[in-house]
Amino acid sequence: MSDVDPASGSRDEPGAPPVSGQAPAVPAGQPHAPIPSVAHGDVIDHEIENPVFITEELSVSYGSALAVEDVSLSVPEKEITAFIGPSGCGKSTILRCFNRMNDLIPAAHVEGMVRYHGVDLYGSDVDSVQVRKRIGMVFQKPNPFPKSIFDNIAFGPKVLGMKGSMDEIVEQALRRASLWDDVKDRLKDNAFGMSGGQQQRLCIARALATNPDVLLMDEPCSALDPISTGRIEDLMHELKETVSIVIVTHNMQQAARVSDRTAFFIVDMGSSEEARIGRLVEYGPTDRIFTNPHDTRTEEYVSGKFG
Amino acid sequence: MTTAEAGERPVSEVLGVPPAAHKARDRGFVLVLALLTSIALLVLAVLLIDTAIDGVPQLSLSFLTSFPSAFPAKAGIESAITGTLWLMGVVTFVIVPLGVASALYLEEFADGTRLWNRIIEVNIQNLAAVPSIVYGILGLAYIVRGPLSLGRTVLAGGLTLALVVLPVVIITSREALRAVPPSIKEGALALGATRWQAIWRQILPSSIPGIATGVILSISRAIGETAPLILVGAATFVAFNPTGLDSPFTALPLQIFSWISQPNDEFRMLAAAAIIVLLVLLVILNAVAITLRNRYQQRW
Numbered sequence: 001m002s003d004v005d006p007a008s009g010s011r012d013e014p015g016a017p018p019v020s021g022q023a024p025a026v027p028a029g030q031p032h033a034p035i036p037s038v039a040h041g042d043v044i045d046h047e048i049e050n051p052v053f054i055t056e057e058l059s060v061s062y063g064s065a066l067a068v069e070d071v072s073l074s075v076p077e078k079e080i081t082a083f084i085g086p087s088g089c090g091k092s093t094i095l096r097c098f099n100r101m102n103d104l105i106p107a108a109h110v111e112g113m114v115r116y117h118g119v120d121l122y123g124s125d126v127d128s129v130q131v132r133k134r135i136g137m138v139f140q141k142p143n144p145f146p147k148s149i150f151d152n153i154a155f156g157p158k159v160l161g162m163k164g165s166m167d168e169i170v171e172q173a174l175r176r177a178s179l180w181d182d183v184k185d186r187l188k189d190n191a192f193g194m195s196g197g198q199q200q201r202l203c204i205a206r207a208l209a210t211n212p213d214v215l216l217m218d219e220p221c222s223a224l225d226p227i228s229t230g231r232i233e234d235l236m237h238e239l240k241e242t243v244s245i246v247i248v249t250h251n252m253q254q255a256a257r258v259s260d261r262t263a264f265f266i267v268d269m270g271s272s273e274e275a276r277i278g279r280l281v282e283y284g285p286t287d288r289i290f291t292n293p294h295d296t297r298t299e300e301y302v303s304g305k306f307g
Numbered sequence: 308m309t310t311a312e313a314g315e316r317p318v319s320e321v322l323g324v325p326p327a328a329h330k331a332r333d334r335g336f337v338l339v340l341a342l343l344t345s346i347a348l349l350v351l352a353v354l355l356i357d358t359a360i361d362g363v364p365q366l367s368l369s370f371l372t373s374f375p376s377a378f379p380a381k382a383g384i385e386s387a388i389t390g391t392l393w394l395m396g397v398v399t400f401v402i403v404p405l406g407v408a409s410a411l412y413l414e415e416f417a418d419g420t421r422l423w424n425r426i427i428e429v430n431i432q433n434l435a436a437v438p439s440i441v442y443g444i445l446g447l448a449y450i451v452r453g454p455l456s457l458g459r460t461v462l463a464g465g466l467t468l469a470l471v472v473l474p475v476v477i478i479t480s481r482e483a484l485r486a487v488p489p490s491i492k493e494g495a496l497a498l499g500a501t502r503w504q505a506i507w508r509q510i511l512p513s514s515i516p517g518i519a520t521g522v523i524l525s526i527s528r529a530i531g532e533t534a535p536l537i538l539v540g541a542a543t544f545v546a547f548n549p550t551g552l553d554s555p556f557t558a559l560p561l562q563i564f565s566w567i568s569q570p571n572d573e574f575r576m577l578a579a580a581a582i583i584v585l586l587v588l589l590v591i592l593n594a595v596a597i598t599l600r601n602r603y604q605q606r607w
C-alpha cells in the first residue's frame with residue numbers, strides 16, 4: 001500500500017483554507033460539491049455482445065455502512081476488463097461479488113443484481129461453491145498453500161473431483177501459466193520456496209487447473225516487482241483467448257496496457273471518513289477512457305491529477 | 308583520535324553528547340532483570356541439585372523394573388511408570404479429538420458476536436485457571452462414582468486428567484488455527500472447495516504442528532498432576548501393572564507423594580529418584596514439543 005488514501009490528497013485542496021470558525025463541521029476530506037449521480041447511458045457503455053457478467057444497480061454494504069453503490073455494468077466474454085480507481089472506491093468489493101467471496105464477511109450485504117450468463121448469482125437456489133468452481137480468483141498477495149507445487153495445483157481438481165491423470169492436469173495448468181519450464185524439475189518442492197512472482201503465477205496456474213470460465217484478479221501485481229508484473233501481464237494476454245478476465249488494479253498504466261475495457265470508480269466522500277461510498281463513474285473501451293474520457297473526474301484521474 | 312585531521316569534526320559536535328543518566332539507567336535496568344532471572348534459576352538449581360544428591364544413587368535398572376515394596380531396598384516404580392503411560396494414552400485419546408473439534412467450532416463456525424458463544428469462550432478461559440483439585444472433586448463425584456461409576460480405574464483417572472488439561476488444549480489449538488492466514492482459506496474457497504474441504508484439507512493440516520505442540524505440553528502437565536489423582540482415589544501401593552482401562556493404577560507423582568510422606572529416610576531417597584525419572588520424562592516431552600514447533604511450524 002504505497003499510496004495512503006489517494007482520494008483525499010488533491011481533492012480537498014479547493015476546500016482549503018476553511019472558513020474560520022466553521023471549519024470543524026466539515027472534515028478536510030469532503031469534496032467541495034456533492035458528486036452528481038451518474039447519468040447512465042452517456043458514460044456507462046452498455047453495448048456488449050456477449051456479457052459474462054451484468055450487474056444491475058449493485059450495492060454492497062458492510063453492516064450499516066454503504067461501501068459501494070449503484071453499479072451497473074456488463075463484463076464482456078474473452079476480454080480483459082479493468083476496474084480502476086482510488087483506494088476505497090469499491091472496485092475490489094464489486095469484484096468479490098462476482099464469485100460471492102463477500103459471503104465470507106458476515107456483515108456484508110449485497111443488493112441489486114449480478115447476472116452470470118443470465119443467472120442471478122445471488123438467487124436463493126444458487127450455491128456459492130458451485131459459483132466458485134466456474135469463476136477463479138487470484139488475490140493481491142500470492143497465497144500458495146504451504147505444500148508442494150504439485151499439491152497446490154492438484155488441490156482444486158481434487159476437490160472438484162475432476163477425472164483424468166492428475167500429472168497431466170498439473171502440467172497443463174502450469175504450462176498455461178507459463179510456469180512449467182521453471183518448475184518441472186521441482187514439483188515436489190514447497191511452494192514457499194518460490195519467488196513472489198513465481199508464487200503469483202502458481203496461484204494463477206492453480207486457478208486455471210479447474211478450467212474456470214472467468215478469472216478474477218484482485219490487484220495481482222501489487223506485491224510484485226516490474227519484471228514479474230510484466231510476465232503476468234503477458235500471461236493475461238495469452239489467457240484471454242480462453243478465459244474472461246476481470247482485473248482490479250491500482251495501477252492505471254497497467255489497466256491501459258492490458259485491458260480491453262476499463263471501469264473507473266471513485267470515492268464519494270460523505271460527511272465523515274466512515275461514510276465513504278464507492279461509485280462507478282465511467283465505463284467503456286480502455287482506449288476511449290484513457291484518450292477521451294467523458295467525465296472530468298475520469299480525465300483528472302487518468303491524467304494523474306489525483307489518485 | 309583523529310578529530311584534529313582536516314575536515315573532520317568531533318562526534319559530539321555532530322551528534323551531540325548523550326546524557327550520562329541514560330546510559331546508567333539502561334545498565335541498571337539490565338542488572339535488575341538479570342538479578343531477578345538469577346533468583347528464579349537459583350531456586351531451580353538448588354531443587355535439582357538437592358534431588359539429584361538424594362536420588363541419583365538410588366537409580367538403577369532394578370529401581371525401574373520393581374514394584375513398590377515395604378522394604379526400601381526392593382522397592383521400585385515399574386507400576387508407577389506403566390500407570391503414567393496408560394494415563395498418557397487415555398488423556399491423549401480424549402483431548403485430541405475433543406480439543407481440536409472444540410477449537411475448530413469456536414474458530415471457524417461459531418459466530419463470535421453471539422452471546423452464547425461468548426459465554427463458552429469466557430468459560431473455557433476460566434476453566435483453564437481452575438485449580439486441578441476441583442477437577443479431582445468433579446472426577447470423584449461424576450466419573451469414579453455417580454453417573455459414570457467407573458471406579459478407581461485407569462479410565463477414570465485418565466478422564467479426570469483430560470478434563471484438567473482440555474481447556475488448555477482448546478486454547479492452544481485455537482491459536483494454532485488462528486495462525487493460519489485467512490488468505491489460505493480464501494484461496495481454497497475461491498477454487499470451489501466447500502468450507503469443510505478448505506478446513507479439513509488446508510487449514511487443519513497447516514495448523515497441526517501448533518496443535519501437536521499444545522497437546523504434548525498439555526500431556527506433560529497432566530502427567531505431573533497429583534491432586535486430582537489423589538481425589539479420584541488412585542492407589543499408592545500397586546504391585547502390578549495396569550492390565551486394561553478398568554484396572555486399578557498408580558502414577559509417578561502419586562508414588563512420589565506416598566514415599567515422601569513415609570517417615571523412613573530411605574523412602575525419601577526413593578522419592579527423589581522417582582522425581583528424577585518424572586523430570587526426565589517431562590524434559591523429553593517438552594523437547595519433542597519444541598522440536599516439532601521449530602521444525603514444522605509454518606512461517607507465513
